[in-house]
Amino acid sequence: MFKAVQEQAMLRVFRDWSVLIAIWSAAAMVAGVFIWLLADIAMRGAPRFDLSFLIDAPGNSGRSGGIGPILVSTALILAVAITATVPVGLGAAIFLSEFTRSGGLPGRAVGLSLDVLAGVPSIVFGLFGNAFFCIWLGLGFSILSGGLTLACMVLPIFIRVAEAGLRMTPGDWRNGAAALGLTRLAVLRQILLPAAAPSLVLALMMGIGRSASETAALIFTSGYVDRMPASLLDSGRAISVHIYDLSMNVAGGDPGAYASALALIVFLFIINGAAKWITDSLIGRRIVTL
Amino acid sequence: MIRVLAVASTAAACILVLIVLFMLREAWPVLQRVGFLRFLSDPAWHPAEGLYGLTPMLAASLAIAAGAVLLAGPFGVASAVFVRFYAAAPLASAFRWALLLLAGLPSVVLGLWGLTVLVPMIGRIEPPGASLIAGVLVLALMILPTIALTTEAALDAMPGSYLRGAAALGLSRESTILGVILPAVKGSIMAGVLLSAARALGETVVLLMVTGNVVQLPASLFDPVRALTANIALEMAYAMGDHRAALFVSGLMVALLVLLFVLVSRRLGGGWSFNV
Amino acid sequence: MRKHFTAARLAMLFVALLPWTETVAQADEARLILTGSSTIAPLAAEIGKRFETLNPGIRIDVQSGGSSRGISDARSGIADIGMVSRAPNPGESDLKFFGVARDGVSIILHRDNAVASLTDAQITGIFKGNITDWKDVGGKAGRITVVNKAEGRSTLELFLNYFKFKNSEIKAQVVIGDNAQGIKTVAGNPGAIGYVSIGAAEFEAGQGTPIKLLPMSGVAPSVENVRNGSFPLSRPLNFVTKREPQGSARRFIDFARSKNVNELIKAEYFAPLAE
Numbered sequence: 077m078f079k080a081v082q083e084q085a086m087l088r089v090f091r092d093w094s095v096l097i098a099i100w101s102a103a104a105m106v107a108g109v110f111i112w113l114l115a116d117i118a119m120r121g122a123p124r125f126d127l128s129f130l131i132d133a134p135g136n137s138g139r140s141g142g143i144g145p146i147l148v149s150t151a152l153i154l155a156v157a158i159t160a161t162v163p164v165g166l167g168a169a170i171f172l173s174e175f176t177r178s179g180g181l182p183g184r185a186v187g188l189s190l191d192v193l194a195g196v197p198s199i200v201f202g203l204f205g206n207a208f209f210c211i212w213l214g215l216g217f218s219i220l221s222g223g224l225t226l227a228c229m230v231l232p233i234f235i236r237v238a239e240a241g242l243r244m245t246p247g248d249w250r251n252g253a254a255a256l257g258l259t260r261l262a263v264l265r266q267i268l269l270p271a272a273a274p275s276l277v278l279a280l281m282m283g284i285g286r287s288a289s290e291t292a293a294l295i296f297t298s299g300y301v302d303r304m305p306a307s308l309l310d311s312g313r314a315i316s317v318h319i320y321d322l323s324m325n326v327a328g329g330d331p332g333a334y335a336s337a338l339a340l341i342v343f344l345f346i347i348n349g350a351a352k353w354i355t356d357s358l359i360g361r362r363i364v365t366l
Numbered sequence: 367m368i369r370v371l372a373v374a375s376t377a378a379a380c381i382l383v384l385i386v387l388f389m390l391r392e393a394w395p396v397l398q399r400v401g402f403l404r405f406l407s408d409p410a411w412h413p414a415e416g417l418y419g420l421t422p423m424l425a426a427s428l429a430i431a432a433g434a435v436l437l438a439g440p441f442g443v444a445s446a447v448f449v450r451f452y453a454a455a456p457l458a459s460a461f462r463w464a465l466l467l468l469a470g471l472p473s474v475v476l477g478l479w480g481l482t483v484l485v486p487m488i489g490r491i492e493p494p495g496a497s498l499i500a501g502v503l504v505l506a507l508m509i510l511p512t513i514a515l516t517t518e519a520a521l522d523a524m525p526g527s528y529l530r531g532a533a534a535l536g537l538s539r540e541s542t543i544l545g546v547i548l549p550a551v552k553g554s555i556m557a558g559v560l561l562s563a564a565r566a567l568g569e570t571v572v573l574l575m576v577t578g579n580v581v582q583l584p585a586s587l588f589d590p591v592r593a594l595t596a597n598i599a600l601e602m603a604y605a606m607g608d609h610r611a612a613l614f615v616s617g618l619m620v621a622l623l624v625l626l627f628v629l630v631s632r633r634l635g636g637g638w639s640f641n642v
Numbered sequence: 643m644r645k646h647f648t649a650a651r652l653a654m655l656f657v658a659l660l661p662w663t664e665t666v667a668q669a670d671e672a673r674l675i676l677t678g679s680s681t682i683a684p685l686a687a688e689i690g691k692r693f694e695t696l697n698p699g700i701r702i703d704v705q706s707g708g709s710s711r712g713i714s715d716a717r718s719g720i721a722d723i724g725m726v727s728r729a730p731n732p733g734e735s736d737l738k739f740f741g742v743a744r745d746g747v748s749i750i751l752h753r754d755n756a757v758a759s760l761t762d763a764q765i766t767g768i769f770k771g772n773i774t775d776w777k778d779v780g781g782k783a784g785r786i787t788v789v790n791k792a793e794g795r796s797t798l799e800l801f802l803n804y805f806k807f808k809n810s811e812i813k814a815q816v817v818i819g820d821n822a823q824g825i826k827t828v829a830g831n832p833g834a835i836g837y838v839s840i841g842a843a844e845f846e847a848g849q850g851t852p853i854k855l856l857p858m859s860g861v862a863p864s865v866e867n868v869r870n871g872s873f874p875l876s877r878p879l880n881f882v883t884k885r886e887p888q889g890s891a892r893r894f895i896d897f898a899r900s901k902n903v904n905e906l907i908k909a910e911y912f913a914p915l916a917e
Contacts, residue, residue: 088538088541091540092538092539092540092541095540095543095544096452096540098444099444099447099448099452100448100452102440102441102444102445102448103444103445103448103449103452103453103461105441106441106445106510106514107461107464109507110464110468113468113471113476113479113507116479116483117475117479163374164374164377164378165374165378166374167370167371167373167374167375168371168374168375168377168378170371171368171371171372171374171375172375175368175371175372182375185379186375186376186378186379188625188628188629188632189378189379189381189382189383190378190379190382191560191561191564191624191628192382192564192621192624192625192628193381193382193385194561194564194565194568194624195563195564195565195567195568195620195621195623195624195627195628196382196385196568196617196620196621196624197568197569197570197594197595197598197599197617197620198473198568198569198570198571198595199570199595199598199599199602200385200389200598200614200617200620201385203388203392203602204384204385204388204389207388208384208388228381228385231378231381232561232564233512233561235378236516236557236561237516237519240516240519240520240523240554240557241519241523244520244523244524245523246525260367261367272523274519274522274523275519275522275523278515278516278519281466281469282469282512282515284470285466285469285470285511286469286470288470288472289469289470289471289472289473290472290473291472291473291474291571292570292571292599315472316472316473316474319472319474319475319478320472320474320571323474323478324474324575333478337471337472337475337478340470340471340472340475341467341470341471344466344467344470345463345467348463348466348467348470
């Protein structure tokens, strides 16, 4: 009998070590590929990357000059997308998690619709955005059209992550709050949203990530013009479109493309950091779980 | 207030309806003239010569997405577990930032790296290099951050009592992960995987650049293939009339694929609940 | 409270951004919209910028989307001028085509490929899949990777017309969209053969990208030979309008076809038409 216990213990130790090695190797491989990718971009992009690159306007179709106006357009497009996504997305997430049962019909219908939406090809989004926002709503090729189209693309992932975070909060808290006589609005504001804050931050950052990385949809909506935009109704070239054009369309555009990619990575770094800081200070961790 | 929230949800759900209607409208001319069945039964894809066979591309899209999800799923979950339970705080933070940055990298940058670095490497093993497996690898890299980040969020939101209970029972770290934690967050993981799979089916630019774009049923992993989405992007720029409408039919087909996929996984996974 | 303070800051930022949403009704004369071929788009944008400096008050907005978009947008009026990188098709006689430049198409090989030239018959054999190994045409043994362009592209049409076969007869191992993708594909594969715009290929080869251009019918592939008409495979780059252009559209088209922009055209590695 003692031998059986010993055998069991050895098997468990073996299994534990295998899992440990598997996880570390998986993480190492992922990290390795990421570093390889980053190094490739950095090496090819560094030669042209300097402060003037970030500020100057593009010249000679982007083969010289910088990406100043493009960064501004990208920031504006992102801002429009986030401003449109957060209220609708948060509202939908709250509705789904607080006012529908987990398996109920409205929850399932909206959930299904969002999941399928996540799979629509980005170029179809671009053509749809062009037909709906640019032509039907009359916004033309503009930053506003681009941002709103992006909002449509980002909503599925934002709502899913936000809803997950909200549903994860223990049901007891809602019961306790009701027992204390709090209104549902108060429960949401004071307890549930702060508790779901990490998920909300993540939802926001993933939304930003998806928006910044989108190319095909923006070509048809916010457009190709690389001038400094004067208003949200101006056409503006997003950085992903610029990278696409330089690497796929313009002969000799590669150095510029890589430098722009490098700039985007730095840009994302700053934006994600800012998003985290803003959300943390606005909502913050006001709940301590025991 | 409930009304406001309900309106927000309905608006979000309506977007899909609008897009589907849009695709139907654009695809209608050719659907009327040629009929939907020919899109599955024609022997080849040569719209200029009146042939609209989508089947090889359908198979390619499915194969690439399936491969990418099968590859990114385990690696994504492992990354999340790594960040939460194995890495020291600075390493975990760095890794998490890496995932966030990777999530924001434009598909064109990943495609460019794939085209200039990965495809030649694969080409040395078996020409032409631009192939099914190139698509699977780069796409997996693209959806991995989503899976990892949603899993990590789920792990983060898991009640601490689970971990303490497991510790009180004397379970090792690995036993806790395998026996307690992963089952508890299975639903969230599936949600993340589902979202990523949908994204994989809808990805355009990356596949355009690294899969070779030859319309054929893949006989091996190293064969070039064309995904439905890449097809739209490739030919839309110059397509007119029936050709253009046919491309929208393939867009509808992608949406249909995703719908089927979502329905099937819901049936298999028994839906998911986030109430732990 | 700290929370409200930050919220106030955000609100102020939002208000500060509001002027950016001004609805400025632009006079139609003051803005020209061009959509269409992504091949022409970079050139049109550069010409537009130069035109803007010489004619302050007029804005030229260039969008891409493909030649077919150029045709349909010019017809529907969404664009003032469409950009189309091919000669007019039958059925497009209702539109006015204005040539701005010419773009040659050349066959490219990897630089390390031992083959220096190919006859038309050999090219036909390779693209139809009858010749599959480089040693059959005088090179080192190795599988031929045929790189073809996607259906509908004008470069493909030009290629098919010249060699007189149909797209369904070509057996390709890789199909590409834009020229740069073709160049990168051939540069990454020593056994590849493809065809791209001469200008793009000439530039990249000069930059050190491992490709080389093949002569066609004995004529060397260069922008100069495209300009003087001796190179057999070339396509026109056109601006397209619905009606006879008026006002600023007319001025812009005339400007684009004048000598003043020749250096811009050459910078994109196309052949200018004006002397």
